[in-house]
Amino acid sequence: MRETYNLKRYGFKGFYGIxxxxxxxxxxxxxxxxxxxxxxxxxxxVFSPLDAGNRAETVARRLSDAIGxxxxxxxEQLPSESELAAQxxxxxxxxxxxxxxxxxxxxxxxxxxxxxxxxVGVPVDSSVVPLRGRLRELTSEDLRDLGDxxxxxxxxxxxxxxxxxxxxxxxxxxxxxxTVADEHAAGARRRADGRFHVEVAAAAQSPRxxxxxxxxxxxxxxxxxxxxxxxxxxxxxxxxxxxxxxAIGCGDGPVARTLAEEHVRQEMGRxxxxxxxxxxxx
Amino acid sequence: MREGGLSVARLRPSSFEQACASVDxxxxxxxxxxxxxxxxxxxxxxRPLGENRxxxxxxxxxxxDSLRTALGAQADPHLAGLGYIAEVGLFEDExxxxxxxxxxxxxxxxxxxxxxxxxxxxxxxxxxxxxxxRPLATGSRSMVGPYVDFAGTDEYVVTLTAPIVLDGRFxxxxxxxxxxxxxxxxxxxxxxxxxxxxxxxxxxxxxxVSTSSRWQVGALVRDSAPAVNRSCRRAPxxxxxxxxxxxx
Numbered sequence: 001m002r003e004t005y006n007l008k009r010y011g012f013k014g015f016y017g018i019x020x021x022x023x024x025x026x027x028x029x030x031x032x033x034x035x036x037x038x039x040x041x042x043x044x045x046v047f048s049p050l051d052a053g054n055r056a057e058t059v060a061r062r063l064s065d066a067i068g069x070x071x072x073x074x075x076e077q078l079p080s081e082s083e084l085a086a087q088x089x090x091x092x093x094x095x096x097x098x099x100x101x102x103x104x105x106x107x108x109x110x111x112x113x114x115x116x117x118x119x120v121g122v123p124v125d126s127s128v129v130p131l132r133g134r135l136r137e138l139t140s141e142d143l144r145d146l147g148d149x150x151x152x153x154x155x156x157x158x159x160x161x162x163x164x165x166x167x168x169x170x171x172x173x174x175x176x177x178x179t180v181a182d183e184h185a186a187g188a189r190r191r192a193d194g195r196f197h198v199e200v201a202a203a204a205q206s207p208r209x210x211x212x213x214x215x216x217x218x219x220x221x222x223x224x225x226x227x228x229x230x231x232x233x234x235x236x237x238x239x240x241x242x243x244x245x246x247a248i249g250c251g252d253g254p255v256a257r258t259l260a261e262e263h264v265r266q267e268m269g270r271x272x273x274x275x276x277x278x279x280x281x282x
Numbered sequence: 283m284r285e286g287g288l289s290v291a292r293l294r295p296s297s298f299e300q301a302c303a304s305v306d307x308x309x310x311x312x313x314x315x316x317x318x319x320x321x322x323x324x325x326x327x328x329r330p331l332g333e334n335r336x337x338x339x340x341x342x343x344x345x346x347d348s349l350r351t352a353l354g355a356q357a358d359p360h361l362a363g364l365g366y367i368a369e370v371g372l373f374e375d376e377x378x379x380x381x382x383x384x385x386x387x388x389x390x391x392x393x394x395x396x397x398x399x400x401x402x403x404x405x406x407x408x409x410x411x412x413x414x415x416r417p418l419a420t421g422s423r424s425m426v427g428p429y430v431d432f433a434g435t436d437e438y439v440v441t442l443t444a445p446i447v448l449d450g451r452f453x454x455x456x457x458x459x460x461x462x463x464x465x466x467x468x469x470x471x472x473x474x475x476x477x478x479x480x481x482x483x484x485x486x487x488x489x490x491v492s493t494s495s496r497w498q499v500g501a502l503v504r505d506s507a508p509a510v511n512r513s514c515r516r517a518p519x520x521x522x523x524x525x526x527x528x529x530x
Contacts, residue, residue: 164502166486168412191403202430205488205500207438210430218403 059090059098067107067120068228069278070132078108078118107228125186128226135223135271136278143275146220147268151261153212154197158244158260160204162253169203170249177241181234189234190225196241200260203248224267231270297476298512298521304472305482306516308465309442311359312458313423313516315352316444319456322348323366323446331448336374342366342381349383350391359468361385362439362459363394366446367408369418369454380408384435387461396434406433417445417455425518428462428490428500435459438500440490462499466491478509478523485518497524 066072078084085095099118102108109121138146165173176199179192194217201213224231232240240263247256322345330337349364351357365382373379382394396406408414416424427440443457469491473480479494487504489497497503503522510523 164488164500166488166502168486187401191401191405194403198432202432205428205430205438207430207432207436210432211436214404214432214436221403 056090056094056097056101059088059095060101062088063098064102064105064107065229065274065277067102068226068230069135069274070129071277071281072120074120076120078120080117105228125227127187127222131222131226132278135226135275138275140272140275143268143272146216147265147271149212150216150220150264150268153201153209153216154264155257155261157197157201157204157206157209157213158248159253159257160206160209161200162248162251162256164205165203165248169199170245173199173203173245173248174242177245178238180241181238183234186222186225186227189230190222193224193237194221200244200248220271223271226274229274231267231274298510298523301469301472301476301480302512302514302521305469305514305519305521308359308468309425309514309517309519312361312442312460313444315361315364316423316442316456316458318352319345319349319364319366319458320444320446323453323456324448327448327453331451331453336372338374339376339379342379345381346383346393349381353383353385353391359460360464362437362461362464363435364458365394366456367414367454369452370409372453378408380406384459387464394435404433408434411441413441413443413457414455417443418452421445421447427484428488431459438462440465440484462490466499476523480510480521480523482519482521490519494524 063072063078072078079087081092081095081099085092088095090098099108099110103110107121108118110116110118161169161173173196176192176196180189180196183189183192197217198210198213201210204210240259244256244259244263247259323342326342326345327337330341345366353361353364363382363384365380367382368379370378378398380394380396380398383391384394385391397404399405400407411426413424413426416422416426423442423444425440425442428438429441431437431439431441437459439459439461441457441459443455445455446453469482470493473482473491473493476493479492479496481492481494481497481503482490483503484490487502489499489501489503492499503524508522508524510521512521514520
């Protein structure tokens with residue numbers, strides 16, 4: 001009960017609370033970019049109505065996921081606002097709010113005039129395409145198992161760090177906790193995020209846990225930070241890192257472990273959702 | 283410090299002084315190796331720098347042989363690695379340079395090639411490491427750890443470094459790594475003879491070597507009132523005896 005209390009105290013809860021509607025699986029041929037392989041039926045499903053009660057944030061998230069996963073391609077024009085709002089089953093006010101969020105994130109741009117409209121504007125980094133392929137090809141079981149392993153490593157590392165981190169090391173954890181939110185490029189975010197986790201394992205004084213954390217970060221880390229479909233928002237990641245660093249700084253091993261486990265479990269849960277969206281093509 | 287209690291009276295203070303002295307001896311022996319590297323590097327870099335030009339990596343080649351000799355099979359103390367880490371931008375043909383030879387636990391020697399690309403996830407950012415920053419900032423030698431040297435050797439090590447300075451210009455650090463386990467091999471016989479559960483801890487109170495499973499290597503000894511607490515003279519370490527072992 002103590003852990004539950006503490007988790008509430010640290011303000012942990014789900015990130016998005018979004019339910020994804022289940023579409024029928026789409027058959028893929030091997031090779032090529034994901035976007036190119038998505039059938040038109042599946043593509044329409046991207047714009048299928050949202051459950052009642054969802055708001056602009058959910059619309060923005062669904063669209064940015066689709067962009068990040070390559071389901072809507074760079075340069076593609078979105079349907080008109082009224083059309084898109086109708087397809088998603090939201091008001092145009094809500095849709096505009098969502099589009100403003102996406103514009104702010106640099107994922108779409110709106111052009112005025114006769115040839116105007118809202119266009120996807122994410123320059124496709126050459127490194128993103130193989131990552132999308134990798135996320136699709138890993139099975140849900142692979143992802144769950146990798147998540148189990150990471151939870152064990154990150155949880156144990158956080159508990160031991162709470163026992164063993166020196167003041168200098170706690171200071172370093174605190175200073176690395178927020179860097180993920182300060183970075184804007186995907187690669188830099190991914191390095192900043194991975195670096196925090198590796199620092200926790202190093203503060204645990206365990207070379208083996210550190211190796212395991214580095215191996216996880218090298219293997220899966222980049223998948224957490226696909227531009228547009230991040231497994232966690234940089235702000236949420238920074239906030240959670242801070243609470244983990246705080247628990248370590250307080251020397252509270254059990255809480256540090258629970259927070260770290262919860263953090264990586266939520267990330268991996270989102271990764272499974274994103275994987276399933278790629279498989280479904282919606 | 284709580285000394286002179288009944289239980290401690292059975293421990294001979296002189297033997298603790300002696301144990302600290304043997305720790306200092308080991309540490310000084312390692313710093314002697316570091317000093318030799320410092321001199322070698324200065325000798326190799328004096329010429330290009332004297333000619334007012336940036337040195338080239340190839341001019342450092344002869345260092346490899348002397349590092350290998352110092353780490354060879356007969357070498358004592360056992361080092362985990364030895365070498366030179368250059369100040370960023372010093373060399374003409376390499377922005378970041380480590381001339382470091384690593385000795386595996388089985389004695390095999392190999393040059394260390396960490397990832398020095400700042401944009402890579404595995405980037406070895408040695409300029410942020412205390413063993414690099416402190417000699418740069420203070421001009422004095424430093425002794426850091428034990429710590430997990432991730433992205434570098436990926437081992438749990440103690441790192442000893444000394445700044446290399448020529449005409450007021452910082453050229454980098456000479457350094458050596460020690461494995462706590464190998465240090466324990468040479469120190470444990472003497473420590474076990476003290477007749478108490480003892481630990482050598484660093485300035486943060488982190489256990490480097492211990493004769494008891496109650497204080498594991500890497501653990502922090504906090505809030506304890508050691509029966510004996512002797513500071514080493516040369517190493518920034520202390521020898522603690524928490525209480526006499528019941529079997530002593």
